[in-house]
Each structure stands twice: as C-alpha cells, then as structure tokens.
Ligand SMILES: Nc1nc2c(ncn2[C@@H]2O[C@H](COP(=O)(O)OP(=O)(O)O)[C@@H](O)[C@H]2O)c(=O)[nH]1
C-alpha cells in the first residue's frame with residue numbers, strides 16, 4: 001500500500017474519527033484552500049496588474065462611462081488578449097446596460113466587467129472528485145491530449161496523472177508522441193514521478209499502435225484512467241486530421257466509446273496564437289476540453305476568457321507553473337476572484 005492509498009483510506013474512514021480530529025482536518029483543509037487561492041492569485045498576477053493598470057488609465061479623470069471610456073475599454077480588452085469577438089460582446093452588453101440605466105459611474109465599471117466576464121466563462125467541473133474527471137467504474141476513462149509542440153501537453157499529463165494517483169486512481173499513460181526520442185523520455189520521467197504506468201514503443205513507431213497497446217494494457221490491468229500524449233506537428237491540417245482520426249479509431253476498437261475526452265492544450269503566453277491553434281485543432285478533430293498553460297509569468301491571461309467564449313469548449317485546467325502541483329481545475333468564480341479580488 002502506497003502513501004496515497006493510506007491517505008485515501010484515511011479519507012474513507014472519516015466518519016469514524018472524533019469531533020476533535022474532524023476539526024483538525026477541517027482546519028488543515030481550510031489552510032490548504034487558502035494556499036491554493038494565494039498561488040492562483042500569484043499565478044495570475046501579471047494579467048491582473050496589466051489589465052487593471054490599463055483600465056485605471058482608461059477611466060482616469062472621468063466620472064461617467066461614456067463613448068470615450070467605452071472606446072478605451074475596448075482597447076484595454078483587446079490588448080489584454082480577450083480577443084475581438086469577445087471584446088465586442090462585452091462592450092455591447094455594457095452599452096445596453098447604459099442605455100437602460102442612462103448613467104453609469106466609472107467606479108461601477110469593475111463590478112460590471114466582473115459580472116460580464118463571469119457570465120462568459122463556462123463552468124466545466126461538476127465535482128472535485130478525481131480532479132474533475134467523470135471516471136467510471138469498470139472501464140478506463142480515456143483522454144487524448146492534443147496541441148502543438150511546446151504547448152505543455154507532456155507536463156500537463158504528468159501533473160494530471162499525479163493528481164489522479166493521489167486520488168487513489170490507477171493511471172496509464174500512452175507515449176504516442178513518437179516523433180522525438182526525447183519526448184518519450186520526458187514523459188517517462190513524469191510518469192515515474194506521478195506513480196503512473198507508461199506504455200511506449202520505439203521512437204518513430206506508429207502513434208496509433210502505441211495508443212492501441214496502451215488501451216489493451218490498461219483494460220487488462222484494470223486501470224481507471226488512460227492519458228494519451230500525442231505529437232503536435234501542425235505540418236498541415238489534413239495530415240493532423242488523419243493522424244488524430246487514426247488514433248481515435250484504433251482506440252474505439254478496444255473501448256467503443258473511447259476517447260471519452262479530447263483535451264487541447266494551449267500555451268496561454270502566446271496570446272492570439274493560442275486562438276489560431278484552437279481554430280486549427282477544432283477543425284482537425286472534435287475537441288471537448290481545454291487546458292491553458294503558462295498563465296504564470298504572462299500578462300495574456302485574458303485568452304482564457306476569449307477562448308472559452310468563442311469556442312464554447314470548457315476550460316478544464318489551467319497551468320500556473322512548471323511544478324507537479326501547479327495544474328488547477330478551472331473554476332470561473334475563483335478565476336474571476338483572482339483577477340478582480342473577492343466580491344464584497
Ligand atoms: N511556467 C510554466 N511552464 C510550463 C507550464 N506548462 C508547461 N510548461 C513548460 O513548457 C515547456 C514545454 O512543455 P511540454 O510539456 O514539453 O510541451 P509539449 O511539447 O506540448 O509536450 C516545458 O519547459 C514546461 O516546463 C506552466 O503552466 N507554466
């Protein structure tokens with residue numbers, strides 16, 4: 001029995017503990033939640049500072065939200081990588097509010113923006129269990145991970161595997177990015193750290209064949225979750241489409257409804273480029289969820305808002321650092337709180 005199994009066991013028998021023990025546990029959980037909140041705020045710091053300093057400049061010396069302020073606000077949103085379409089939507093919505101209420105004070109702008117942004121983001125998780133994945137008993141839950149090279153696929157798989165093993169789940173990882181030997185080795189290091197099993201073949205082998213082997217092995221060994229890493233070569237759309245389709249088809253031969261999820265990983269620090277990648281990948285295959293990485297150290301966190309709104313694909317996770325625990329389930333309320341500060 002590993003450390004995490006012991007941990008899980010402890011959680012399962014929570015009813016049997018005394019009120020004192022429960023109080024201690026509740027306190028530890030509250031402290032952990034506070035740490036998580038602070039790390040998220042820290043991760044989004046640059047986006048927050050960039051956005052609000054621009055916003056402050058836009059409203060400086062003005063008391064009411066008029067056409068000039070709206071023009072400046074539009075510029076603030078676009079230069080914060082929210083994207084043109086989503087920016088227009090936000091501006092129009094504020095215009096409609098002004099038309100209704102006739103007069104809007106610039107001091108109200110923050111609260112209104114916060115409302116607008118929260119309503120544009122989709123909520124993607126129904127529960128905290130299994131790090132937000134709907135793991136079914138009996139068949140492995142299969143997630144195929146796609147995205148261009150360098151987006152953070154391998155790192156995200158490693159972090160996700162670690163969270164799932166921590167939750168007591170048996171995780172299999174398929175090294176279907178067979179294009180570079182280094183990519184397979186890098187994934188092996190993450191699998192080891194996460195306590196997951198990795199299935200590999202030699203470099204240059206057929207990715208679909210690796211995916212097939214991984215699912216076979218996962219089924220035979222009663223795995224709960226399978227994560228498939230893929231190569232992100234965007235050489236051309238047809239090539240990408242063919243490769244992803246082939247991997248999907250082969251997986252469906254082992255588990256008929258696999259993959260249960262296709263997660264596109266986007267590097268948030270690339271701003272507008274991330275929108276373009278989302279466009280390309282959603283045309284090449286059916287993408288069902290998003291992870292936006294590298295939100296730490298960038299002021300371009302506005303991409304989360306625009307991409308979630310424009311593609312109508314829920315953001316499942318956000319990456320806020322290179323560390324194994326720096327992947328967060330995306331929660332729109334927490335995200336907006338981290339950007340705007342908690343609502344009073
Ligand atoms: N700062 C930061 N770096 C990240 C994050 N996610 C991934 N990276 C880094 O991005 C680089 C590329 O990641 P990798 O997982 O190899 O991308 P892949 O080519 O899509 O598999 C690596 O140096 C990672 O450490 C993140 O959330 N924050």
Ligand SMILES: [Mg+2]
Pocket residue numbers: 153154155177183229
């Ligand atoms: Mg990789």
